[in-house]
Amino acid sequence: MWWDDRNCARASTWPGRRRGLRLGAGLVLGAGLPWAFASTRPAPGAPALARPSVGESLLRGCGLPGANVGAYARALDSDTPLVSLNPEKPFQLASTTKLVTAMAALDLLGPHFRWRTMAFTRGTLLRGRLLGDLWIVGGGNAYLRTQDLQVWMAEWRKLGLREIIGDIVLDRFAFQLTEHDHENTPVPAADRPHHMWPDALTLDEGRLKVRLNPSRDGRPEVQLEPPLAGVRIEPSRLGGSGCTAWAQWSDTPRDAEPLIRVQGSLGPRCGSREWVLAPLPHAEFTTRAIAGLWRQSGGQLHGRVIDKSHPDRRSLIPEGADGEPQLPFATHISPPLPQLLREINKTSDNLAARNLMLALSRGFPHRPATLPAAQARMREWLTKQGLGPGDIEIENGSGLSRAEKAKPRAFVDLLAKAWHARQAAALIDSLPVAGVDGTLEHRMTRGAATGQAHLKTGTLLDTRALAGYVKARSGKVYAVTALVNHPEAARATPSLDAFIEWLARAN
Template sequence: MPRPRRSPAFAAFVAFTPSRLAPRTATWLIAATLGAGALLPQAAEARVKAAHPSVNVTTVLPQPVMAGLQRAHVPLSSVSVVVEKVGDRTPILALNAGKPMMPASTMKLVTTYSGLSILGPDYRWRTSAYADGTLDASGVLHGNLYIQGTGDPKLVPEELIDLVQKIHKAGINGIDGALVLDKRYFDPSTRDLPPFDDDSTAPYNVGPDPLLYAFKSLSFTLTPSPDGTVAIDVLPALAQLRIDNQLHATNGPCRGDAASISPTVTPQPDGTVVALFTGDYSMRCDPRTVNVAVLDHSAFFAGGFLALWQQTGGTFSGTTREGAVPAGAKLVATHEGPVLSDIVRDINKFSNNTMARNLFLTIGAAEERPPATTAKAARAVEDFLRRDSLNPEYLTLDNGSGLSRDEHITALALADVLQRANASPVAQVFVESLPIAGVDGTMRNRLANQGAGGNAHIKTGTLRDVRAIAGYVASADGNSYVVVSLINDPHSEAARAAHDALLEWVYEGPSQGFTKVSAPIEEPRAKPRKNPRKRAAH
């Protein structure tokens, strides 16, 4: 008989959740047979035993998962796993469940659930324009135009053009003063941070900003032309950008990767920015796109705004700078960005770090007033979790995106977040934001031809030495489960098969069981000292 398959948009999780969650009770204590490691920290283990002293079973992970870990040379001491039935916070499977681990991008689950709950799914960011000066009969503003940002994570060309057109509708067609950017909504300490790793041009390294535009990244598309040249198109347009195309077309085989065709981007003394392309490009290659983060946020936003301004007939003869909107300036236009529910979908489906960091800071500004800082954001999230009956004791927040080696959470705590989110008013929006195995997002190429394909909403996480999955699985037996697995190990990259095996095992139905063995449990580790405000470091 074929396996039952649910629609990719299934919402089974909410249906299986009672209105009030039972308190966390027993857990299966899992012994490490690939190298016994510490299980729950002492306090967490004591709570488990006090809640259900009769549970004292040691066992191993399901055989396919064990086999995947063995092939990857990952010991169980480097793995933390929790599997629970949705609506029942008693784990049916738990390994190192209270051990603080680096979660990579699964930390976005904490940020997005907190954001949806605190701000509301219909929350919209506002980007506003103010005029300070006089407007003549021809529509020229004799004075400054101010653009004030509040951290819209998706201020892309299709959105910013709305603000530009509204400024035109207000009668302004030219600016002979300055274009001034008001970025006070985020504290200066949140800007110009060092990249997570050595690749400062990687879009995933782009930091947060109140006037984040197009993720501060350019997409160059190279297309061979019939006349033997290579055309280069770029999005978004920047007023100060010039492309120097010195590519040499060849008839040889198509070789190389995106890195081999990346441009050298250099600011010039006259204020222009040159993107230089050199080298050979085979006419046999299909069009290729390379994404590059360039400039600082202010220069990038100004260039993007002015490109749209000029494309729509606007004139500009002044300079650009940062500054505060003066008290007497007149509000002339406001753009409202997409609703938060759409933003959260982009963050989780595609694991967008920059959008998550802007959301994180927005939470801090909303709860403790601007300017936002990472400390305010961390406090706001932790306070919300406490109000939501969740314990942030082993949670360490840095930037809210998981792109950090200073962010930690336990599998048990992350499972608690998933349980609470599924029982909350934002459950449907939250669950549907997660990638669907074999269908979309970061899970589109995983488990497509297996039972879990189409039946698992799973957020993934990847850093050097870190692999993580967390989300929900609707099993073939009609139940739904919370699944969390965090691997912190130098060989974690090779353990993807073990994670896929875990998801498939849950889909097949955890009631099928697995082999039990006896093994000693090591002494628990001391709780690591928290430093939630420290910057991310590779």
């Protein structure tokens, strides 16, 4: 089983916060002793030892072996670490990987980068009728939504397109991926929509919303978002006055219509119910959704919606009849990169992070992105940041791969450099804020770190991680990384939060 930040239980406040936070017998926080550690005396004649790190006290609090925890923290105006625990040992990053992807994207793509989805008329448009095909060329936009397409299709109609005599062709030229590219990440499943694989033309991240609205006659209305053409809904078992309705994607024979079963009861006094599923591969999901949305918009289609996963051309822009690049009929543009990063980092969006990683491929989008090309560009960029081989390893940019690792010291070096970069504000603004929003909304809700710690979280079954910036009461800002790799890593969450609280009280 694979977990990420959004399907683990959020840590809550732990007992004793108002009286002071205790980790083991050595570290006391909040009781007027912000730097109280257990006494450690060097042997006679030995050089004086540095005060034991907070990481060691963290370990005593959570009961995990010291070798399984890495921590590093230093003030941005200092080269001397305040905390250094296993600083040169590589640890799995989980979703803190997205922070590295964000830094690289801001530097390499720039703040004005946007994903573009283009529509091309492959024929003559005459009196509202397209005598040919309409091509929709995906540009990797992970945040293309049903609402976006509804607005976009309304624009097509204003431009005079009402009827398509040929086909709608979905073109995925922008990404060229292989099965090998996904072997270190979990397989998507209907009940795990956050595991969808990257795709150049995706809609609603491959997620289907099934919504039930109660009615007075006892026959609830079933809505699908997006509307999927050719999907059958079976609400025959839905009835009664209770509020126990549920929806399920049902396996059907390969040649049969896909089926959604809605069962239980939803009486008139019940509120609406909604389920999120990821029932189909990207290609089939998007094909059925485009057909359903075009029909819903009032458009007519005489042909079919066809998936073209492997276009037979060399450039993103198809050529016209004269052999020259064709102008798009219409273009949908995503929000700029800073806004995309807020979505990715605040919610820990795996699919969007993976699509953004692919966008790092040199020449994208005019040349198709490949994962090896994106990885090579990332390695080049990390080297330019002054990091050495093995300091930070990024595979797909999301943290779902256990091959994505970093040394705590190297991660903090990268964070410190990013703080002084031109796009630092966009990076910091994208991070969850302790006790305020994102994946940290319900953590560190009362204390010195509340509102002062901007941190990316990371969660797998065997990993808990935090990385980012903490502003201490002294006014100093600390770059910090704390990584725990252990089968019982979840036990470390309160200690990680206590570590950040302690850092927020630092001088």
